[in-house]
Amino acid sequence: MHISSQGSQIAPSAAVTEFLSRLSDGRMLIGDRWVAAADGATFDVVDPATGRVFHRAPQATAADVDAAVAAAREAFENPAWADMTPTARGQLLWKLADLIEANADELAEIESLDNGKAKVIARHADVVLAVDFLRYMAGWATKIEGSTVPVSVPYMPGAKLFAYTQREPVGVVAQIVPWNFPLLMAAWKLGPVLAVGCTSVLKPAEQTPLSALRLGELILEAGYPAGVVNVVTGFGHIAGARLAEHPDVDKVAFTGSTEVGKLIGHAAMSNLKRVSLELGGKSPVIVLPDADLEQSIGGAANAIFFNHGQVCTAGSRLYVHRSIFDRVAEGVAAAAKGIRLGHGLDPETQMGPLVSEEQARRVAGYIDAGLSEGAEALCGGRRADRDGFFVEPTVLVGCGPDATVVREEIFGPVLCAMPFDDLDEVAKAANDTPYGLAASVWGTDLRQIHRLVPKIKAGTVWVNAHNVLDAALPFGGFKQSGWGREMGRSVLDLYTEEKSVCMVV
Ligand code: NAI
Ligand code: MG
Numbered sequence: 161m162h163i164s165s166q167g168s169q170i171a172p173s174a175a176v177t178e179f180l181s182r183l184s185d186g187r188m189l190i191g192d193r194w195v196a197a198a199d200g201a202t203f204d205v206v207d208p209a210t211g212r213v214f215h216r217a218p219q220a221t222a223a224d225v226d227a228a229v230a231a232a233r234e235a236f237e238n239p240a241w242a243d244m245t246p247t248a249r250g251q252l253l254w255k256l257a258d259l260i261e262a263n264a265d266e267l268a269e270i271e272s273l274d275n276g277k278a279k280v281i282a283r284h285a286d287v288v289l290a291v292d293f294l295r296y297m298a299g300w301a302t303k304i305e306g307s308t309v310p311v312s313v314p315y316m317p318g319a320k321l322f323a324y325t326q327r328e329p330v331g332v333v334a335q336i337v338p339w340n341f342p343l344l345m346a347a348w349k350l351g352p353v354l355a356v357g358c359t360s361v362l363k364p365a366e367q368t369p370l371s372a373l374r375l376g377e378l379i380l381e382a383g384y385p386a387g388v389v390n391v392v393t394g395f396g397h398i399a400g401a402r403l404a405e406h407p408d409v410d411k412v413a414f415t416g417s418t419e420v421g422k423l424i425g426h427a428a429m430s431n432l433k434r435v436s437l438e439l440g441g442k443s444p445v446i447v448l449p450d451a452d453l454e455q456s457i458g459g460a461a462n463a464i465f466f467n468h469g470q471v472c473t474a475g476s477r478l479y480v481h482r483s484i485f486d487r488v489a490e491g492v493a494a495a496a497k498g499i500r501l502g503h504g505l506d507p508e509t510q511m512g513p514l515v516s517e518e519q520a521r522r523v524a525g526y527i528d529a530g531l532s533e534g535a536e537a538l539c540g541g542r543r544a545d546r547d548g549f550f551v552e553p554t555v556l557v558g559c560g561p562d563a564t565v566v567r568e569e570i571f572g573p574v575l576c577a578m579p580f581d582d583l584d585e586v587a588k589a590a591n592d593t594p595y596g597l598a599a600s601v602w603g604t605d606l607r608q609i610h611r612l613v614p615k616i617k618a619g620t621v622w623v624n625a626h627n628v629l630d631a632a633l634p635f636g637g638f639k640q641s642g643w644g645r646e647m648g649r650s651v652l653d654l655y656t657e658e659k660s661v662c663m664v665v
Contacts, residue, residue, distance in 0.1 A: 170505045172273060175266040179374060186218040188369075188393045189376035191231040192386035197394070198223045203366060208276035208513040209503040209548040217369040220394030225361065225402040228390040232332045232359040233408055235387030241357065250301035253354045256382040257294040260287065260347075263378065267371055271343055272504035274368045276512040276549065277467060279505050282343075289629070290347035293647070296631035297351035304356055304652060311662060320665045327656035329357040330434055331410030334403035336396070336424070337372075338416040339365035339515050340470040340571075345415050346372050348646055350379075350389060352655040361390045361409070363400055365416075367515045369393035396420060405430045413654070414438070415472070418569075418595075418640050425643075436644035436654045438472065438636060440569040441597030444590035445475035445626060446580075446612065448603030449483050455624065456602040457491035460575075463600060463626035464492075465499060465553050468511055469573040470519070472641075473598040475626050476570060478577040479586050485579040489557055492575065493538035496553035501544055513549040514572055520549035523572030530556050530565035535576070561592060569595070583608060587615035596638030600626040619645070 172180070186202040187194040195218075196202075202216035218224075235241050244252075260267065268283035275282075306325035313321060333353055337345035342364055353360045364372035376391040392399055400420075404412050404427035411434035414424050418439040428435045445463050447456045463475025480488045502509035514520045524543050531537065540554030553573040559566050566576050580586040590599060600622040603609055613621050619637045622628055629635060634645035644654050 170503050172505075173266070173269055176269050176273070179266070179270065180215050183215075183217075183373060186216050188218045188220065188224075188373065189380075189389070189391040190224065190228045191234075191390065192380060195224075197221055203395070205274065205370060206516070207273055207548075208515055211517070211548055214273070215370070217373070217393045220363075220392040220399040222398065222402040224392055224394070225399050225406065228361040228392050229332060229334075229403075229406055229408050231387035231390050232361050235385055236329075236332055236359045238385055238387070240385040241359070241388055244357070246302040246304070249355065249357060250298045252382055252384060253294055253298035253301060253351070256354070256379060256384075257291045257298065259378045259382055260294070260375070261291045263374070264288075264291075267343055267374060269505065270370045270374055271368075272512070274370045275339060275342060275515055276504050278509045278512055280507065281467070282504075286341055286344045290344045293344075293347050293631040294351050294354075297355040300352075300649075300652060301355045304656065306658070309660075321662060322665050323660065323662040326659050326661065327356070327652070328659055330655055330657050331358060332408060333358045333360050333655065334406065334409045334412040335360050335362045336400050336403060336412070336414045336416065337362070337364055339367040340467060340472070342368040343371040343375065346375055349413055349415075350375075352651045354384075354388070356652065356655045358411075358655055359388050361392060361403060363392050363394065363403060366393070366395050401427060404428055407431050409433055411435070411655070421642065434654070436646070437642040438646060439597075439640060439642045440571075440595055441472045441474065441637065441641050442477060442567070442569055442593045442595045443473050443475050443598040443600070443618065444477045444479055444616075446586055446590060446599065446601045447478070447480040447484065447488055448601065448605065448608055449481035450604045450608075451484070451602040452604065452624075453484065453487060453491070457488055457495065459600070459602060459624070459626055460488065461492045461495035464575040465496065465511065465573050466627060468514055468551075469523075470515065470571050471627065473620070473627055474571070475600060476575060477566060477590075478575055479580050479589060480577060482579040482581055485577070489538060489555060489577040492577065493555040496539045496555055496573075499553050501546075501550050501552075503548075511553065511573065514551055515549070517549055519572065520551055523551050523570055523574060526565055526568070526570045526572070527551075527554055527556075527574055530559060530563060530574075530576070533559070533563045533565070535559045535563065535565065540573070561589065567593065583612055587612060591615070591617050594640040597641035598622070
């Protein structure tokens with residue numbers, strides 16, 4: 161493994177330095193005002209590659225959340241937003257996408273500093289996907305249609321009736337996002353809000369508050385009315401919990417852990433607010449005996465190591481047909497050994513640190529648990545010997561089906577590779593998890609693939625690919641991986657109420 165130069169000589173650009181100094185006294189966006197937390201409290205923003213604190217963000221209290229919800233309610237009712245034409249909503253959303261694109265380098269750098277991921281990845285994955293998704297949603301603004309319904313009403317013989325449905329924005333939406341793709345998750349959440357005419361209180365994760373704040377600036381610059389989007393930074397158990405239980409929030413949309421997703425579901429019962437959840441995963445990667453070896457080795461390595469394994473769809477369980485198991489497992493381990501760790505702003509870096517000390521400890525703890533339960537590490541197996549929150553990319557073999565590392569979401573660069581003998585056996589193993597977010601199947605025999613795909617209980621199944629996401633493709637989980645589908649046409653259902661109108665004519 162190569163470890164690039166330590167981060168000390170890596171300095172933020174002038175644009176990022178200016179952005180940080182604009183918010184240096186701890187400010188977040190409520191209405192169109194940049195405000196400190198009600199009690200002035202802040203929390204540390206840390207560079208995960210060095211452990212150094214480089215900013216302090218406001219720590220929103222319940223009172224701040226209440227103020228943001230009030231601003232969102234006012235905006236929802238403000239004719240400047242409520243009566244905006246669909247075309248104008250679409251144009252505004254397109255303009256926001258243009259502004260993100262125009263500031264792509266700066267946003268990628270902010271994301272890299274805050275999350276630890278390589279800037280080049282943030283630039284060409286996170287930012288590009290955010291722009292593409294917002295443009296896709298801009299197109300939907302003018303296409304939120306109902307239908308006319310021929311009705312019979314047996315107890316009204318002879319009546320002349322006209323009935324139709326229409327879709328209306330659900331209202332004020334609380335949107336709580338995680339730290340693994342901070343900007344992209346914010347875009348996934350805000351796209352439908354801005355297309356259909358809802359308003360939002362967005363809460364980024366406490367590990368990565370910065371890109372949402374920069375996005376807040378761009379939203380005002382685009383010309384959105386005050387309060388359409390509010391950005392409150394703060395802790396999950398305070399600001400997040402208040403949003404989930406808030407009596408004047410009509411819907412909560414959450415991406416994060418299954419554990420917190422369940423808390424949010426309970427809290428939402430207070431006023432039966434609508435809930436959509438994108439939660440954890442333990443996604444299987446299944447390599448059939450006739451698979452292209454080189455393609456599946458590269459694919460399996462990417463499936464687990466992309467974004468340092470901090471991906472809800474990470475391919476964390478690799479099932480390989482016994483006839484090719486050793487070659488594939490060793491191939492993935494060789495790929496892991498070649499990954500260059502380093503600071504996200506170092507252009508040589510291929511994998512950055514994990515997001516936080518807590519996450520690095522959690523992942524290292526899982527590796528230890530795996531080793532003590534009898535697994536063997538073909539590579540990695542520990543934290544990297546340097547400052548920051550680095551964990552070596554790790555491939556474990558010899559894990560039993562009940563091992564902690566096979567059952568629990570690790571959310572780090574740790575793969576469990578296991579052999580299988582036949583299709584039914586691997587389908588059963590793949591489904592032997594409380595999660596059902598995604599899976600991939602690698603092979604060339606279409607009959608086998610078509611037999612396997614329907615057996616897999618997951619919201620997305622890729623064939624000869626993993627982590628291929630598109631704005632037009634619905635995304636979400638079976639089982640404990642969530643409720644609802646984001647993206648595609650499906651997301652409109654999550655952000656609108658259907659109204660039936662029936663008149664006697
Ligand atoms: P988390 O689920 O606690 O955090 C995600 C978001 O939820 C953050 O914005 C956080 O502030 C908020 N939150 C936390 N507690 C809350 C509460 N009681 N009410 C409302 N909002 C709350 O995830 P965490 O602790 O950062 O990571 C723990 C594990 O969760 C990871 O190791 C990983 O397994 C999983 N995770 C999964 C993600 C996914 O995309 N599926 C994303 C992040 C974490
Ligand atoms: Mg948590």
